[in-house]
Amino acid sequence: xxxxxxxxxxxxxxxxxxxxxxxxxxxxxxxxxxxxxxxxxxxxxxxxxxxxxxxxxxxxxxxxxxxxxxxxxxxxxxxxxxxxxxxxxxxxxxxxxxxxxxxxxxxxxxxxxxxxxxxxxxxxxxxxxxxxxxxxxxxxxxxxxxxxxxxxxxxxxxxxxxxxxxxxxxxxxxxxxxxxxxxxxxxxxxxxxxxxxxxxxxxxxxxxxxxxxxxxxxxxxxxxxxxxxxxxxxxxxxxxxxxxxxxxxxxxxxxxxxxxxxxxxxxxxxxxxxxxxxxxxxxxxxxxxxxxxxxxxxxxxxxxxxxxxxxxxxxxxxxxxxxxxxxxxxxxxxxxxxxxxxxxxxxxxxxxxxxxxxxxxxxxxxxxxxxxxxxxxxxx
Amino acid sequence: xxxxxxxxxxxxxxxxxxxxxxxxxxxxxxxxxxxxxxxxxxxxxxxxxxxxxxxxxxxxxxxxxxxxxxxxxxxxxxxxxxxxxxxxxxxxxxxxxxxxxxxxxxxxxxxxxxxxxxxxxxxxxxxxxxxxxxxxxxxxxxxxxxxxxxxxxxxxxxxxxxxxxxxxxxxxxxxxxxxxxxxxxxxxxxxxxxxxxxxxxxxxxxxxxxxxxxxxxxxxxxxxxxxxxxxxxxxxxxxxxxxxxxxxxxxxxxxxxxxxxxxxxxxxxxxxxxxxxxxxxxxxxxxxxxxxxxxxxxxxxxxxxxxxxxxxxxxxxxxxxxxxxxxxxxxxxxxxxxxxxxxxxxxxxxxxxxxxxxxxxxxxxxxxxxxxxxxxxxxx
Numbered sequence: 001x002x003x004x005x006x007x008x009x010x011x012x013x014x015x016x017x018x019x020x021x022x023x024x025x026x027x028x029x030x031x032x033x034x035x036x037x038x039x040x041x042x043x044x045x046x047x048x049x050x051x052x053x054x055x056x057x058x059x060x061x062x063x064x065x066x067x068x069x070x071x072x073x074x075x076x077x078x079x080x081x082x083x084x085x086x087x088x089x090x091x092x093x094x095x096x097x098x099x100x101x102x103x104x105x106x107x108x109x110x111x112x113x114x115x116x117x118x119x120x121x122x123x124x125x126x127x128x129x130x131x132x133x134x135x136x137x138x139x140x141x142x143x144x145x146x147x148x149x150x151x152x153x154x155x156x157x158x159x160x161x162x163x164x165x166x167x168x169x170x171x172x173x174x175x176x177x178x179x180x181x182x183x184x185x186x187x188x189x190x191x192x193x194x195x196x197x198x199x200x201x202x203x204x205x206x207x208x209x210x211x212x213x214x215x216x217x218x219x220x221x222x223x224x225x226x227x228x229x230x231x232x233x234x235x236x237x238x239x240x241x242x243x244x245x246x247x248x249x250x251x252x253x254x255x256x257x258x259x260x261x262x263x264x265x266x267x268x269x270x271x272x273x274x275x276x277x278x279x280x281x282x283x284x285x286x287x288x289x290x291x292x293x294x295x296x297x298x299x300x301x302x303x304x305x306x307x308x309x310x311x312x313x314x315x316x317x318x319x320x321x322x323x324x325x326x327x328x329x330x331x332x333x334x335x336x337x338x339x340x341x342x343x344x345x346x347x348x349x350x351x352x353x354x355x356x357x358x359x360x361x362x363x364x365x366x367x368x369x370x371x372x373x374x375x376x377x378x379x380x
Numbered sequence: 381x382x383x384x385x386x387x388x389x390x391x392x393x394x395x396x397x398x399x400x401x402x403x404x405x406x407x408x409x410x411x412x413x414x415x416x417x418x419x420x421x422x423x424x425x426x427x428x429x430x431x432x433x434x435x436x437x438x439x440x441x442x443x444x445x446x447x448x449x450x451x452x453x454x455x456x457x458x459x460x461x462x463x464x465x466x467x468x469x470x471x472x473x474x475x476x477x478x479x480x481x482x483x484x485x486x487x488x489x490x491x492x493x494x495x496x497x498x499x500x501x502x503x504x505x506x507x508x509x510x511x512x513x514x515x516x517x518x519x520x521x522x523x524x525x526x527x528x529x530x531x532x533x534x535x536x537x538x539x540x541x542x543x544x545x546x547x548x549x550x551x552x553x554x555x556x557x558x559x560x561x562x563x564x565x566x567x568x569x570x571x572x573x574x575x576x577x578x579x580x581x582x583x584x585x586x587x588x589x590x591x592x593x594x595x596x597x598x599x600x601x602x603x604x605x606x607x608x609x610x611x612x613x614x615x616x617x618x619x620x621x622x623x624x625x626x627x628x629x630x631x632x633x634x635x636x637x638x639x640x641x642x643x644x645x646x647x648x649x650x651x652x653x654x655x656x657x658x659x660x661x662x663x664x665x666x667x668x669x670x671x672x673x674x675x676x677x678x679x680x681x682x683x684x685x686x687x688x689x690x691x692x693x694x695x696x697x698x699x700x701x702x703x704x705x706x707x708x709x710x711x712x713x714x715x716x717x718x719x720x721x722x723x724x725x726x727x728x729x730x731x732x733x734x735x736x737x738x739x740x741x742x743x744x745x746x747x748x749x750x751x752x753x754x755x756x757x758x759x760x
Contacts, residue, residue, distance in 0.1 A: 078690060081661065081662065081665060081690055084661050085658060085661055085662075085693070088654065088657055088658050088661065089658075090654060090655075103691075104691075110655075110695060110696040110697070111655070111658060111693070111694070111695050112693075112694045112695075113658070113662075113691065113692070113693050113694075114691040114692040114693075114694075115690060115691040116689070116690060116691050274468065274470060275470075275490075275491070277468060278465060278468050278469070278491055278493070281461065281464050281465055281468065282461065282465075282493075285461060309496070310458060310461055310495060310496060311483075311484075311493065311494040311495040311496050312493070312494040313465070313491070313492075313493050313494075314491070314492045314493075314494075315490060315491050315492075316490040317490065
């Protein structure tokens with residue numbers, strides 16, 4: 001392999017695949033980036049086995065010659081050093097030449113770098129995916145769905161299935177659900193779906209979706225998502241992003257969600273979030289994160305937290321409306337803040353079915369987002 | 381104590397003193413901020429025993445009423461929680477009221493916070509400093525001197541005196557010297573000095589100077605610096621910044637600096653820094669940081685580093701000039717980069733007196749800055 005490539009384009013491509021590089025891998029060759037060069041262009045591949053990313057740089061873009069190929073070929077280069085050194089090379093033109101035993105020479109301006117490369121044949125093959133089940137989702141909407149749900153996945157590795165977000169595809173509806181036994185977040189959208197029909201148990205790691213989110217453009221351009229038995233492939237322009245589907249059956253969460261409420265209120269989102277944030281500051285010091293909500297006759301609620309060492313925070317909030325029984329209820333302030341942060345609505349609707357029953361939070365104007373928090377049992 | 385104060389002014393004052401709050405202190409009351417209120421204004425004090433900072437907020441600024449005092453007094457409040465909650469209060473107007481047993485109530489908008497305060501009489505007194513030895517230095521110049529020297533202090537606590545920067549005052553000259561046995565950085569300026577005359581062994585912790593630097597304004601306004609036997613006081617507008625002077629005698633470093641050179645060269649600063657940075661990337665992987673410089677007949681130098689595992693980086697640099705014997709010399713690339721980063725000059729002068737003698741780096745056009753690096757002994 002021998003070629004020259006424009007630095008900015010190589011750096012951009014490295015930026016895409018670098019999200020799949022793990023420094024903690026037990027498979028030594030996966031600490032590298034694989035480079036394949038042919039007459040179409042240069043493909044970079046990185047993988048940590050959960051995520052694999054391939055990024056393609058085309059030889060020419062209009063009148064701009066990005067790559068000059070002298071000899072096609074492949075090599076695997078140590079990712080960390082390769083990524084850092086490329087960024088710091090002095091000239092826009094970078095020559096990469098692979099010699100005997102994959103010894104690779106990189107030249108740019110007055111710099112010459114020799115790197116011990118690895119045999120590309122030892123690099124694992126990417127999954128082969130049949131393209132018969134595919135959906136299309138606008139990039140910005142997919143990004144929003146990830147943001148509105150992935151924070152609620154479990155971080156407890158003893159139940160791996162809950163570290164993922166459940167994808168539920170039913171005709172033209174795509175629903176994400178994340179749940180960690182204390183809270184649940186869900187978001188539903190309408191999609192273009194001609195081939196995937198009904199798919200019930202696709203679970204993708206929350207961490208993977210957050211990495212995907214960093215690559216997704218903030219535009220409504222459509223992303224093709226191909227779903228196979230154990231992999232999902234996202235096609236993002238010149239990038240292929242492969243994610244493993246988590247093993248196991250996701251629990252049925254539909255029973256958790258109450259169908260009617262004992263108490264309902266409409267609250268200004270920002271005022272509630274700021275008040276809970278102050279109460280959280282204190283509750284955090286006692287490592288409990290517990291805050292208390294007391295509903296009053298005068299259409300107000302009191303939010304409070306207390307710490308035996310530090311003191312007490314008390315907040316008053318005027319409600320837009322309240323109906324039903326006036327409750328006293330305690331909950332995890334951090335979970336409530338996480339939920340409020342992703343609801344893009346000036347007012348929110350909160351439903352209660354009792355002091356020990358799930359709290360349901362929705363934007364006032366739409367029912368396609370739902371956040372659920374289990375309350376805490378407290379002594380008073 | 382009872383008063384109201386405008387939020388932005390309180391936050392600004394907290395920002396100044398917070399640099400002296402240590403979470404690791406063994407003296408419990410020092411985890412707090414002391415608040416003193418009288419008819420002139422409100423004074424905040426924080427101290428970690430090395431650094432003590434006092435920030436004063438005046439009652440009125442022109443037509444703006446910043447503080448409304450109802451009852452003078454003092455209290456110590458737990459710093460971490462106080463700092464965070466004040467930033468998040470909903471209204472510009474903040475009421476602080478100290479009740480029995482220093483129980484303090486903070487009110488703002490619909491928030492009410494109760495904090496257990498501590499007895500201000502238990503807070504250590506700040507040092508009493510005689511103002512008979514004082515110098516004046518422009519703020520931006522002092523900041524620059526700190527930047528150009530403090531990085532070179534030792535991080536090894538077994539020789540505490542070397543963790544500080546030596547201040548050497550001789551008539552109208554102020555010189556900073558920092559040295560960690562492997563390198564030395566010095567900077568000299570001309571100052572306004574009527575009272576301090578000659579002071580030889582003032583050593584201030586590098587960490588303290590870096591904290592001071594964050595408070596110093598980027599203007600050439602004059603800072604009064606009062607020097608006593610064991611404390612230095614910096615007067616920065618409404619802020620008093622006290623620093624302890626380190627115990628012990630700073631070693632005489634003047635003998636380290638060669639008076640004549642066997643080899644001298646003038647090099648473009650940016651080209652040299654970028655080349656060494658690339659070589660550093662590789663040398664860092666072997667945890668040695670060693671790079672080699674080879675001087676050639678054709679007015680060029682070669683910078684190189686190698687790692688048995690990764691490979692080799694080789695760089696060519698054209699010199700502006702070179703005279704004397706052509707040497708091969710090895711040094712710590714990180715130290716060289718640190719030195720080059722603070723030299724604000726397009727070309728630098730480097731002087732050598734042999735492969736195992738100190739390397740002296742200066743800007744081409746001035747002699748008031750000097751950086752010294754000891755070379756490494758290598759096998760080839």
